[in-house]
Amino acid sequence: MGTFQWVWQYIRRNMKLLIPATLLIFVNAAAIVVAPLIGGWIIDQVIGQGHTERLVPFLLIMIGVTLGRTIVRYIYQVIFEQVGQNVMWDIRHDLFEKLQKLDFTFFNNVSTGDIMARMTGDMDAIRNFVAWDSYNLIECVLWFVTAILVMGSINWPLTLALAALTPFIGFLTMHMSNEAHPVYFQIREAFAHLNSMVEENISGNRVVKAFTREPYEIEKFNKLNDAYKARNMDAARVSRRYLPPLDILASMLSVIVLILGGFLVIKGAMTLGDLVAFNGFLWMLNQPMRMSGWLINDVQRFSASTIKIRRMLGAKSSIPVQDSEHYQKLQGYVTFDHVNFEYADAPEVPVLHDISFTVKPGETMGILGETGSGKSTLMNLIARFYDPTSGEVLIDGKNAKDWPVRQLRDQITIVMQDLFLFSDTIQDNISYGNRQAEPQLIQHMADVADASQFIAEMPDGYDTVVGERGVGLSGGQKQRISLTRALVKNPSILILDDTTSALDMETEAEIQKKLSPITQKKTTFIIATRISSLRHADQIIVLKHGDIIERGTHDELIAKHGYYFDTYQKQLGALGVKGGESNGEA
């Protein structure tokens, strides 16, 4: 589908506005010819033939039509702006909806700044095209054609002489368009890079300051700023090269009218009034010629932005999110059957290798492993954020791929390592996954996650706004709110990825005690580095470089004297506790 065809899908939804607006453009174009015609009549009839009584009516018509024309133009300009805004709304909506459906793989590969460039600058190029360029293009064509027709009816040889310049204009605009296209594409790319850098710098501003790397960041920014400026200068150079010849051609029109028209008047082949009228029509030829350069620039900018937006709209998710009428409650059986996994962007690095296990409803599985051993990846496969490269993940005995994704994720909750709270009240953050949650449930779960006390001490309690625009929270507070949010959702499968790592051991033990009656009714996965978080799990696996190297209960693993035992010993040592017996508290 071509660029214009694509945007037409959106524009045509506004036919009720577009048809009257386009008709008004025609009315305006017809009204434009009145003033020059009357100008000619005043010369010929009032001045030349002495019909002075016609002067006032001529002038009144002239003023009335000009006034009416101005009002008509104002009305259709507003309507086109409305259409532009409607089109932007629809495309923005489609883009945002698309973003909600795209999977982790997409977000791993596209920067936030790039996405923001699509949602802002590129969107603006489309608004500009629909709300401004479109009616200007129609006006230019209409004025040009109307001028040629009316001037042709007054004096066709002179009109033909003027029309002879048209092929030159066509040639210049076509060349300018071809040259401008890649430049505008590069401008959009450079803008996206600039956006990405700024976004990353703002997100990571604490790291920048901690490492006092402000000068380095400024230098990096300046390079991208220079590149953006240079691309814009390239575009300016293209237009500056073509605009003067277009201007010269437009000025040549006056020269032709003066020389050839004057000659025709002297020869008596044309009246002076006709020549004045002709001169009055000149701007209707002039204006489109001068505008053509600017319009081409805008159209190229629009075209480049459209290509980028369409790429994003066309991005494919390897895990499509589909709804299902029939809602099936998960029991919570999770089975990994010889699962292997590599990330699509790093297929040469095996992340999980031949993983098999089964966890039943009500059971808790603990996962231990050094950093980068594949623990989080394993959990992401359960919620189907990724699909295994080979082998199967079975949920309640059915391949996870055969579950409607929304249904699956609705009943599986991961408290991710990478905690995120929205710029919203604590109450809304906690009830994010369960909007109907009663205040008592929220209060109870906040108690379980040991969050209720510090929330009560906040300036507005549960109504305190946290996140980017609100009160800052400590890592441990964020973890406890995230845990409350997960518990309030009441999932069948609960995954806690290093959820209590920022808490002291006493608080962690307290939370574990309160969590126990809840997790007994769910399938729970706990990823932790502290043995104290894992020791009560029904089964524990130890991962190393994507392989399960040990599995069993706490006691069995202690007895094995392997990685788990060593970790346990080190943690006991760190606490200054002697011995390694299985019932010792870590």
Ligand SMILES: Nc1ncnc2c1ncn2[C@@H]1O[C@H](COP(=O)(O)OP(=O)(O)OP(=O)(O)O)[C@@H](O)[C@H]1O
């Ligand atoms: N999006 C990604 N693309 C490519 N490789 C990735 C991606 N995410 C993680 N990896 C790689 O996969 C491996 C496992 O990562 P994972 O996050 O699952 O480890 P982990 O055991 O949870 O680590 P940690 O304890 O540090 O959280 C690592 O080698 C990591 O570099």
